[in-house]
Amino acid sequence: MITWFRRVWHLINRSRRERELVREMSEHRESMHDPSKFGNTHRLLEQSRDAWGWNWLDDAMQDLTVGVRTLIKSPSFAITATLILTFGIGINVTLFQMMRVGLLRPPALKNVDSLVRFLRFAPDSSTSAVPYPLAQFVKENNTALAAVLVETSATMAWGRDAGEEVNASFVSANWFDELGYGPLQGRMLSESLDARADAPSVVLSYTFWHNRLGASTNLIGTTVYIDRKPVTIAGVAQATFPGLDFNVPDIFVPIAQREYFYPESTMLRAWGENTVDMYGRLRDGVSPAAAREALRSTMQAIAAQRPDVKTDEWLEPLLARDNFMRPSERIAVLAVVSLMGSLTGLVLIVAAANLGNLVMSRATGRVRELGVRMALGARRSRIVRQLVIEMVPLAALGAAGSLAFASATSLLIAALGGFPPYLDLRIEWQTVAVAVALGIVSLVVVGLVPAWKVAQQHLIDAIKDGGQNVSRTLDRSRLRRVMVASQVAGSCLLLIVAGMMIRSMQRAVDSSTTFDYARAAVLSIPLDRYGIRDDAARSYWSQVKERVRGNPEVEEAAIVTAAPLGGRRFQTSYDDTPGIDTFSQAVDPEYFAAMRIPLIAGRLFGPGDAKTVIVSRRLALEMYGTLDVLGRGFPKSSSEAEATIIGVAADAHSIKVGATNVVELYVPLKLRDFSEVFLIARARNDVDRLLPILREAATIDPRVIPTARAMRDDFDREMQGPRLTSAIAGGIGVLTLALACLGIFGVVSYGVALRTKEIGIRVALGAQQPALLRAIVRQVLTPVGIGAAIGLVLAIPAGLVLQDEPFYLESGDPIAFASALAIFVSAGAVAALWPAYLVLRRNPVDALRHS
Amino acid sequence: MPKSNGLPPGTLILLILRVLRPGPLHGYAIAQRIRALSSDQLSVEEGSLYPALQKGLANGWMKAEWTTSDTGRQVRSYRITAKGLKQLETEQVDYQRMADAIAAILESP
Numbered sequence: 001m002i003t004w005f006r007r008v009w010h011l012i013n014r015s016r017r018e019r020e021l022v023r024e025m026s027e028h029r030e031s032m033h034d035p036s037k038f039g040n041t042h043r044l045l046e047q048s049r050d051a052w053g054w055n056w057l058d059d060a061m062q063d064l065t066v067g068v069r070t071l072i073k074s075p076s077f078a079i080t081a082t083l084i085l086t087f088g089i090g091i092n093v094t095l096f097q098m099m100r101v102g103l104l105r106p107p108a109l110k111n112v113d114s115l116v117r118f119l120r121f122a123p124d125s126s127t128s129a130v131p132y133p134l135a136q137f138v139k140e141n142n143t144a145l146a147a148v149l150v151e152t153s154a155t156m157a158w159g160r161d162a163g164e165e166v167n168a169s170f171v172s173a174n175w176f177d178e179l180g181y182g183p184l185q186g187r188m189l190s191e192s193l194d195a196r197a198d199a200p201s202v203v204l205s206y207t208f209w210h211n212r213l214g215a216s217t218n219l220i221g222t223t224v225y226i227d228r229k230p231v232t233i234a235g236v237a238q239a240t241f242p243g244l245d246f247n248v249p250d251i252f253v254p255i256a257q258r259e260y261f262y263p264e265s266t267m268l269r270a271w272g273e274n275t276v277d278m279y280g281r282l283r284d285g286v287s288p289a290a291a292r293e294a295l296r297s298t299m300q301a302i303a304a305q306r307p308d309v310k311t312d313e314w315l316e317p318l319l320a321r322d323n324f325m326r327p328s329e330r331i332a333v334l335a336v337v338s339l340m341g342s343l344t345g346l347v348l349i350v351a352a353a354n355l356g357n358l359v360m361s362r363a364t365g366r367v368r369e370l371g372v373r374m375a376l377g378a379r380r381s382r383i384v385r386q387l388v389i390e391m392v393p394l395a396a397l398g399a400a401g402s403l404a405f406a407s408a409t410s411l412l413i414a415a416l417g418g419f420p421p422y423l424d425l426r427i428e429w430q431t432v433a434v435a436v437a438l439g440i441v442s443l444v445v446v447g448l449v450p451a452w453k454v455a456q457q458h459l460i461d462a463i464k465d466g467g468q469n470v471s472r473t474l475d476r477s478r479l480r481r482v483m484v485a486s487q488v489a490g491s492c493l494l495l496i497v498a499g500m501m502i503r504s505m506q507r508a509v510d511s512s513t514t515f516d517y518a519r520a521a522v523l524s525i526p527l528d529r530y531g532i533r534d535d536a537a538r539s540y541w542s543q544v545k546e547r548v549r550g551n552p553e554v555e556e557a558a559i560v561t562a563a564p565l566g567g568r569r570f571q572t573s574y575d576d577t578p579g580i581d582t583f584s585q586a587v588d589p590e591y592f593a594a595m596r597i598p599l600i601a602g603r604l605f606g607p608g609d610a611k612t613v614i615v616s617r618r619l620a621l622e623m624y625g626t627l628d629v630l631g632r633g634f635p636k637s638s639s640e641a642e643a644t645i646i647g648v649a650a651d652a653h654s655i656k657v658g659a660t661n662v663v664e665l666y667v668p669l670k671l672r673d674f675s676e677v678f679l680i681a682r683a684r685n686d687v688d689r690l691l692p693i694l695r696e697a698a699t700i701d702p703r704v705i706p707t708a709r710a711m712r713d714d715f716d717r718e719m720q721g722p723r724l725t726s727a728i729a730g731g732i733g734v735l736t737l738a739l740a741c742l743g744i745f746g747v748v749s750y751g752v753a754l755r756t757k758e759i760g761i762r763v764a765l766g767a768q769q770p771a772l773l774r775a776i777v778r779q780v781l782t783p784v785g786i787g788a789a790i791g792l793v794l795a796i797p798a799g800l801v802l803q804d805e806p807f808y809l810e811s812g813d814p815i816a817f818a819s820a821l822a823i824f825v826s827a828g829a830v831a832a833l834w835p836a837y838l839v840l841r842r843n844p845v846d847a848l849r850h851s
Numbered sequence: 852m853p854k855s856n857g858l859p860p861g862t863l864i865l866l867i868l869r870v871l872r873p874g875p876l877h878g879y880a881i882a883q884r885i886r887a888l889s890s891d892q893l894s895v896e897e898g899s900l901y902p903a904l905q906k907g908l909a910n911g912w913m914k915a916e917w918t919t920s921d922t923g924r925q926v927r928s929y930r931i932t933a934k935g936l937k938q939l940e941t942e943q944v945d946y947q948r949m950a951d952a953i954a955a956i957l958e959s960p
């Protein structure tokens with residue numbers, strides 16, 4: 001170790017040390033009677049340098065200088081190569097960076113290790129929310145938690161005229177303290193100031209303050225109106241303040257003040273409804289598992305007092321460190337991420353193989369130079385080292401470029417995808433490490449493998465024939481074909497996957513035409529907040545519906561518990577239909593006309609209907625294997641049928657657009673549904689004229705603040721993600737296709753260049769053009785064919801893995817396969833025939849005259 | 852070069868370490884001392900001393916520092932280290948063994 005250190009120290013001080021040595025030697029020489037007996041100072045200095053063992057570094061630096069010089073002399077190659085590597089490495093680095101930021105990195109919270117979220121678990125069910133009084137009871141009666149936090153979101157109206165909508169988050173007053181964020185301006189919520197119900201203060205989110213309130217600095221302490229109630233703005237949160245479920249609300253309201261806004265709301269007292277998300281701060285030394293066990297007794301104490309809670313229920317902790325993902329969710333996410341990683345890895349393989357081929361073509365141009373070096377005594381390893389080191393600057397540029405690429409693309413994706421601002425997309429050392437590692441891997445493919453192949457040839461012989469023989473051997477080498485084949489396989493596979501992605505988006509768009517959203521609008525009023533329930537709610541909604549239907553602009557109006565595209569889901573998995581999720585909606589008879597969903601058989605719900613259901617076509621087929629299901633019990637195999645099927649409706653994936661494994665079930669509205677239903681209406685002409693009509697109709701009760709929106713906006717929002725991923729996949733597919741074509745083009749045109757003479761002779765002897773073309777292209781036909789076959793075969797398992805959430809890939813779609821292949825074959829044919837066409841047009845007989 | 856002067860390869864460093872054992876010396880003095888002790892039998896090509904000295908420095912067998920010589924000139928004097936003494940001992944034993952072996956072969960009938 002000390003010897004090593006001494007050598008490094010010498011290296012650092014080398015120029016000074018060598019000056020001293022020269023001085024020492026010259027003084028010695030001068031003191032001698034016969035200085036000629038001293039020896040050659042220059043050679044002795046070289047030998048002294050050997051003693052320190054840095055020769056390899058000197059050689060490497062020399063090779064590097066040569067490499068940089070060569071690159072500067074051929075800038076077009078240098079730029080192409082850097083771009084290819086930047087793209088190949090960059091895509092992988094981008095994926096890593098996005099996954100880290102979005103899924104794998106724990107949120108930036110104070111003491112993130114001791115923060116957990118609690119789900120309410122029973123032996124055979126679970127919900128993500130808990131009743132507010134339950135959270136309060138746990139807070140006051142437990143030994144495991146230092147703090148309990150709750151949050152529930154709500155859409156509220158902003159402004160004196162209640163004209164704007166805001167996403168509000170009702171939070172416990174310790175929210176900001178426990179998560180560890182102070183104010184950007186003013187103050188955050190606090191236990192002492194905001195726990196009471198009579199001090200209405202709110203905190204604004206950075207984005208809301210910045211984008212909607214113009215970042216005004218004199219808002220603190222002013223009064224604004226939320227749901228027509230005056231409140232004081234206490235402060236503005238920092239931009240970095242994270243949302244625990246990716247969404248950052250516009251405003252934060254202390255949950256204790258809920259009844260200030262909604263005096264009739266029962267949320268703070270209702271034990272029967274799961275209303276709030278519950279988080280906890282573990283006490284020092286308490287593990288999440290220990291907390292679960294400690295809270296069992298608290299839950300039992302609740303069960304003893306409250307019939308809504310059963311004795312076998314428990315609170316299941318999810319760690320903030322795991323982004324509050326369940327272990328199964330985490331595994332699913334990692335599976336999808338690793339599959340995407342292998343797809344982007346393919347891009348790198350295509351890029352590196354492409355560049356490797358290019359490097360081999362270039363190296364064959366230097367066969368004579370290398371031959372001379374070997375003739376002068378350089379060993380093969382020295383040649384390999386030289387060729388590899390020449391590629392180092394390229395790999396380094398590629399890795400650096402990939403970081404810039406990743407940084408730019410993640411910002412672009414974040415902007416297009418509407419990512420919340422707290423997600424910190426800056427590059428961290430882990431990302432840099434990935435880029436460097438991938439740079440080294442590419443160096444092996446584009447540097448080491450071709451160099452090794454070149455150095456194996458009879459380079460010295462190449463001096464005699466100008467390197468023709470060696471060039472030809474390299475041109476026909478198996479390595480070259482493997483590289484072409486892997487490019488073709490990779491790009492073919494990526495094209496097919498991109499095709500599947502585009503097709504599945506198309507299907508999503510198509511499936512939305514099974515219900516007619518374009519001229520429909522949704523009116524939502526959370527009546528529950530205003531204490532309007534049961535009979536009052538039913539009579540309110542029937543009055544609103546009559547007023548809406550009476551308007552000449554309106555074609556039809558209906559009431560439903562889960563509005564199409566609205567995000568609310570009632571989801572069941574029946575034993576009779578494994579792997580299929582059934583989305584149920586309680587609807588009134590007008591729903592089918594309003595959404596233009598045809599009834600295939602049977603009748604609609606009538607007055608007094610109870611215990612009746614209408615099933616969708618696919619549900620009938622999946623559960624009963626036939627459409628002839630009228631009068632049968634539902635669900636099929638339950639011993640005591642819960643309901644009778646009275647109708648079959650056409651399929652309409654209105655709840656989860658684009659999903660493949662879902663079916664719909666319609667049930668009649670029950671009295672208790674009416675406090676949380678939506679009214680949907682379809683316009684005769686213009687949906688925009690519908691919105692004020694809906695809002696106006698809602699005002700028959702002056703307390704309520706209605707929101708109305710066009711369904712096509714919901715649709716656009718729903719499609720934002722799929723559109724973005726399809727665009728990205730398509731872009732990657734096209735770029736990789738371009739790379740592969742470039743590779744084929746390069747190989748063919750190089751082969752043509754080597755064989756110009758031969759082609760000339762053939763033309764002179766009267767060979768026909770088609771025969772010549774065949775001869776020229778034959779060289780790449782086999783590797784392209786093999787590569788395409790491999791790509792096709794691999795696309796099947798790749799599609800199968802991605803056919804579920806979140807992509808719902810059309811894995812078996814013949815059109816995706818066929819169109820990807822067609823695109824590939826035509827682009828590949830152009831790439832292969834183009835150089836052949838060029839050489840034939842130039843009249844290759846001329847080549848004979850010149851040489 | 853050592854070889855051309857009949858010095859077996861690798862022996863030069865052994866000689867240098869040996870002459871440094873009594874005390875520090877500068878380059879010119881080392882050359883003189885080797886010549887004197889060997890009664891001019893081993894006349895080293897003097898410059899080849901320096902690569903050997905660098906090897907000794909790189910391995911930590913000796914240390915060098917600038918001092919003023921008796922004649923008032925700035926010279927670099929080399930001092931043997933503990934590690935160098937150990938190396939000298941090993942090399943001496945090795946050399947002796949080698950010499951004995953060669954001698955045994957040469958003296959064989």
